[in-house]
Amino acid sequence: MTRRRLTGAAADERNALIVEAVRRGRTCRSIAAELGLDAAHVQRIVRVATGVSVYDWRRGNYKRAARDPVARFWAKVDTSAGMDGCWLWTGALTEAGGYGRFDAVKGQSGRAHRFAYELLVGPIPDGLLVCHHCDNPPCVNPSHLFIGTAKDNVADMVRKDRVWRGGVPADRQPRGERHYMARLTEAQVRELRARAGAGEVQAALAREYGVADETVSAIMHRRTWAHVA
């Protein structure tokens, strides 16, 4: 197979014809055969012409072009709930809080709901948060989002009776032994309750179990470890 590498205007003209032929349904393979070119070379011509690939002059090879962030964003949004429903982020979620993860710029870890707000509503003032009216962290429907301070956000959550700690909603908080601060096991908590209930001095129990007096008191009054019978 002979290869004819064209340059300049001649190459541009031929490449335009190739792209046009592909748009009309011809395969790269059949065009390559007709022109005496490598099928891979014809594919590269089409990929560059349609913006899928770019030529990396530094490395001397072709690479996948960075896709437009807006197109990447919409590709991950499920709007099937309609205009008023929650638009759910179908991509990765943050571990803390379950917000959509979206990097508008490669390497900058961003949040999908913040990108949605800036794209569809307007800029987010410095230092302010984008909060959810709907309490649904992966939602990116701009009509469910509002700008607030950290204080507003907490007030909103308290009003809705959903206090979040460490970015995790109360009903999804690791409790008891699984909590990273836990010093006691469930068995010890039961033991403590039984012993204090039987009249042992709380301060002495606190020393024995290596916890603060208030910890024992909180356990006894079920302000903590309430889920342990």
Ligand SMILES: [Zn+2]
């Ligand atoms: Zn929503």
